[in-house]
Amino acid sequence: MSKILLLGCGNMGGALLKAWAANTDHLFTVADPAKPELPENVSQVGSVEELGEDIFDYLIVALKPQLIDEVLPTYIPRLDPSGVISSIAAGYSAEKLAAHAPGRSVIRIMPNLPAVIGKGVSGLYAHGTVPETASSEIERLALCSGEIVWVDNEDMLDRLTAVAGSxxxxxxxxxxxxxxxxxxxxxxxxxxxxxxxxxxxxxxxxxxxxxxxxxxxxxxxxxxxxxxxxxxxxxxxxxxxxxxxxxxxxxxxxxxxxxx
The missing domain is CATH 1.10.3730.10 (ProC C-terminal domain-like)
Known part of the structure; x- marks a missing residue:
């Protein structure tokens, strides 16, 4: 059972979280100062200080791209040294994510709007060397909201964004x-x-x-x-x-x- 920290919980992040929490047995915590309404089995904090000593196996970025550089570094220390960063944020590269946490694996997820009703098509891209257990876990999460397509490089993820994301x-x-x-x-x-x-x-x-x-x-x-x-x-x-x-x-x- 993995511990997963979700940074931000807007419309897309909230919809995906609802599917993830209903279809997996992971322990989810949301970090969002807006304190949105969440499923009963999801914990919530408004700041990094409220996390106490918790350490997470996965950190999933669901922030607006312009906020990532400011917010993500604050929460990186709460990611296990062998933990994985994932992101559903469009327009923010895996390379930039990796730069915030050298040595950590990065997986980007590019969902599209029908994911909110479980009928989406999501693109997945693993940056660098990603453990098979981690790619399988993120794939399992993505499948909760519809079909998935793995791509081999970030350029193909941009192409997928043009076709399915938009x-x-x-x-x-x-x-x-x-x-x-x-x-x-x-x-x-x-x-x-x-x-x-x-x-x-x-x-x-x-x-x-x-x-x-x-x-x-x-x-x-x-x-x-x-x-x-x-x-x-x-x-x-x-x-x-x-x-x-x-x-x-x-x-x-x-x-x-x-x-x-």
Missing amino acids: GPGYVFEMLRAYVEAAEELGFCEKDAKNLVLGTVRGTLDLALQSDSSLEDLRKNVTSKGGTTAAGLDALNGNGEYSELIRNTLQAAYQRATELR
């Missing part, structure tokens, strides 16, 4: 525009939202359950000269939509590398 934002924007267009066709806001979300949910479930490629599935619903063909021609007839998606991911990836 991805829910792209999807929400596409859904917003889709609903707005449905309203302009004459549907009320409620019906437009139900039509769009129901269509997307059903289509996604079909794609997940089918062995066919996405291209074949698209072809199956597209009759030559029909309504779907007309819509698809307007959407991506000259590849504009494909190019827009490529540009979207490239822009997010570029920003991720700048923040690193």
